[in-house]
Amino acid sequence: MTSSDQHQNPSASIIRSLLKHTNELSVYSKDMPYALTAEVAELNLSTGHMVLEIEYAGLGIERYFAHGSVNFDLEALKGAHAIERETYSLSNVSAKLHKSDSTHYRLECQLPESVFVQENRGAVRIPFIMGMQARVSLEIYSNNLNVPGRLRNLSIGGCMVDIDLADSIAIGLDQSIPGVTLEFPNGDSFFAEGNVRHIRPFGNHGYAAVGIQFTSLSTSQAETLFQFVNESEREAAYRTGTNDKLAYHSSLFIPGLKEKKILQREAQEREKQARQSPMQRGVMDVAHQLQVALMYMKNRNLFPSEILYDCVDTLRYLIEQDRKAFLFALASLREEPDWVRHAVQVTSLLADLLLSRDPHDPQVREAMLGGLLHTLGKPLLVSEQLPSLKVNMNPAQKLILSGHVEEFLKKINTLGWEPSPTCRDVIENANERLDGSGYPASRRGNQLSKLIRLISVIKIVNKLLHSRNGEPTHSPLNAYRIVSNADAAYDKTVLVEYIQAYGLYPIGCLAKYSGNFLAWVMDIDARGMPNQVHIVKNLRFPETNISSVISQGDITQIGKLEGIVNPFNYGLKVLKV
Structure with missing residues (x-):
């Protein structure tokens, strides 16, 4: 180690290593409903002085920097395809805020001299940095119900776990956790009970950070934990170079055979999965923000109207920017939780059809908000009796879930938020049907607005096109037939309008061709036939993914169109970084 390395601020060195890759820095506060995006403008490796630049047009930016300190998450996407995620989080960093102009701010930060954080209870918190990892x-x-995650820091008092945002719906503040299992790369593990001390969104890629306090530790558990904390501290010191006497990794972090196989499988999966386009990223961001909104409603008892209206405005902007690319991007939500996917896709098609009727319709924004909110009661019902929305439910669980509309209305009433008449109409009546067979109030006919007649058709078609609660998927043609044959439940003129807008081979569906090729439909012609497709698989070589966009006459080279198929049947997955 050189003398210059010895005098580098270790926190600054970690940040510099992550800034070499695609990265996003998010400033957060427990008192604010969303994080701010910041850019590192200056970073002094010797002194640890860092300057962040922030664009912010809202009010109350000072609330992000209470008591002269700031919290932030830094996420970097590494690897050949920039899809391997590494993070670094710092809290209570000394900072001073300076306003440059009406919307531009400079934040001068003094990074800590040590990567190890002294906790309030006297324990030392060890961050898992520079490739350190353990599974949770x-x-x-x-x-x-078991939720997988990654360990982000560890102390003798507890840990912070990084989980998928979709899994956070079952976790709340002060919740007892019957089992917390940490598994280190060499195969050693630790088990304890725990209690949730905090939960928040983590970065910008669909994750949540859960702070857990270990409880009811026996003497042997405490001794084992102390050993693991010491080894983690040693590993962090080795990786950051803060102790030049350490010449090799801790044995705890040397992958054993099991971990090597898992890492190899994960690498192979990353190779198979396609990168997201900017439009797909925009749609996915809305899906993530909807889940963040739920987290704030559940755990902070506030209604994040700013986040939700931003979701609405983002979807409308994306539709108007490039409608066909937007419709194609909606298919990337297929692996998001059903309540999220359904809400975003239904809201998007509702906006698309309303805008096609009248681009200046004043009710579009509030109707879209209602669409995004109309399934939010479902995750609010998750409990020990209904532990997950992903499983095939028994009759008792389905009965619980049928109360999701009332549950959501009760929640917003508790939070003191009053929806507009249009928004409330969608929330309350989106699940009703013209023949009275819907829920929750079995309204029928003239009791339902034109808006509800439209959204009910969009909802049932979307439901039939996706597998839910053990129900199989249907092709668009079969879905249309089912809706048409549903007697007086749906407005047939709206169904015709829907078919005319999206056709028998809707953009975003997966088509199978007689040449044994699978291709995503990217565009259709005036007759509703695909005229641009993205080929992703040759079924003669099922283990190999391909990526080729072809148009018009070239499509005949992959054979005749045989029909629309389910991507899950062919192992086509969406990238999760």
Whole structure:
């Protein structure tokens, strides 16, 4: 180690290493409903002085920097395809805010001299940095629901776990966790009970950070934990170069055979998965923000109207920017939780059809907000009796879930938020049907507005096109037939309008061709036939993914169109970084 390395601020060195890759820095505060995006303008490796630049047009930016300090997450996407995620989080960093102009701010930060953080209870918190990792399993309900995650820091008092945002719906503040299992790369593991001390969104790629306090530790558990914390501290010191006496990795972090196989499988999966386009990224961001909104409603008892209206405005902007690319991007939501996917896709098609009727329709924004909110009651019902929305439900669980509309209305009433008449109409009546067979109030006919007649058709078609609660998927043609044959449940003129807008081979569906090729439909002609497709697989070589966009006459080279198929049947997955 050179003398210059020895005098580098270790936190600054970690940040510099992550800034070499695609990265995003998010400034957060527990008192604010969303994070701010910041750019690192200056970074002094010797002194640890860092300057962040922030664009912010809202009010109350000072609330992000209470008590003269700031919290931030830095996410970097590494690897050959920039899809391997590494993070670094710092809290209570000394900072001074300076306003440059009406919307531009400079934040001068003094990074800590050590990567190890002294906790309030006197323990030292060890960050998992520079490639350090351990797997975590959270047993949310005894023998019922396990949530996987990654360890982000560890102390003798507890840990912070990085989980998929979709899994956070079952976790709340002060919730007891029957089992927290940490598994280190060499195969050693630690088990304890825990309690959730905090939960928040983590960065910008669909993750949540859960702070857990270990509880009811026995003497042997405490001794084992102390050993793991010491080894983690040693590994962090080795990787950051803060102790030049350390010449090799801790054995705890040397991958064993099991971990090597897992890492190899994960690398192979990353190779198979396609990168997202900017439009797909925009749609996915809305899906993530909807889940963040739920987290704030559940755990902070506030209605994040700014986040939700931003979701609405983003979707409308994307539609108007490039409608066909937007419709294609909606298919990338297929692996998001059903309540999220359904809400975003239904809202998007609702906006598309309303705008095609009248681009200046004043009710579009509020109708879209209602569309995004109309399924939010479902995750609010997750409990030990209904531990997950992903499983095939028994009759008792389906009965619980049928109360999601009332649950959401009760929640917003508690939070003191009053929806507009248009928004409330969608929230309350989106699940009703013209023949009275819907829920929650079995309204029928003239009791339902034109808006509800439209959204009910969009909803049922979307439901039929996706597998839910053990129900199989249907091709668009079969879905249209089912809706048409549903007697008086749906407005047939709206169904015709829907078919005319999206056709028998809607953009975003997966088509199978007689030459044994699978291709995503990217565009259709005036007759509703695909005239641009993205080929992703040759079924003669099922283990190999391909990526080729062809148009018009070239499509005949892959054979005749045989029909629309389910991507899950062919292992086509969406990238999760």
